[in-house]
Amino acid sequence: MKERRPVGKDEYLYRRGYNKPEHNYMNPDGTATSRVFKLREKDNGELSVEVKSLTTPEIAIVDKKRYFLFEISNAEVCQIEGLGTYHDPIHSEEYSNDAHAVIIGITCQNDVIPGLLARKSRRVVV
């Protein structure tokens, strides 16, 4: 198990949501649906986010033709029982991302938390 440093509660987190002009998967008002924060089996219990202070919206969104970007206060994430956020920088030969972090404490069977996170998030227009 990697030793990880908790993300400060004064930080904000970015999360991307897949979206294309021809398939608008977001809510009619542009806010995130719960599916944006839905954990997948392959996530191994860790929901990927990026720490706002360590990146920029332009970098975090990767491709604005394919994604919407949402931000959420880490203090609000940590208020949800059982959730914690930890720095998880990625460094490999092909890819490097110091801003990468993970929210842990969500399970694939839990549909309350994705909905809560979506409702607490807001869209960042890039």
Next chain:
Amino acid sequence: MPALIDNYTASLSKVAQNPSICVYRQYIERGNILTSGIVVKADGDNPYSLNSRIMSLLDEYSRLEDNWDDDGGLAPRANNIRRAKYLTDLMERYGQSIYHAAPGPEGEIMLDLRNKTKTRSVEIIFYPDREVVVFFPDTDRPFQEVFTDDKMPEILRWLNKK
């Protein structure tokens, strides 16, 4: 009787908003819809019906393929689309609009229902292996339950209570 009035007023007010395009085929149907004795059934193909946008979205989602989100998302299963359409049609009969429908990474379809002031909402999620309803109250903590069709009257009462 309140359910009957609600069904009429919601559907007829929709027609009243679009008086010039009124090819609104509706008829009175008796029984078979959980609690109401008489309900107005809207034509699901009518583009001016209450949840026609949701039906169109579900049609779109039915054409998604595996990896539709470039991240390994599973295509919505035909049965999940069918279940979501069934519920959308049922909500049409109740005069209950559905706020949004969205596909999810595990092949699920999520229907999002909100009250008029959008302070309270319900998500009904059709997964390939389970169906879930999640309640988001205006103040209390959200909670989830196994979804079954016979819970719909109770769900709508909870959603729309003053």
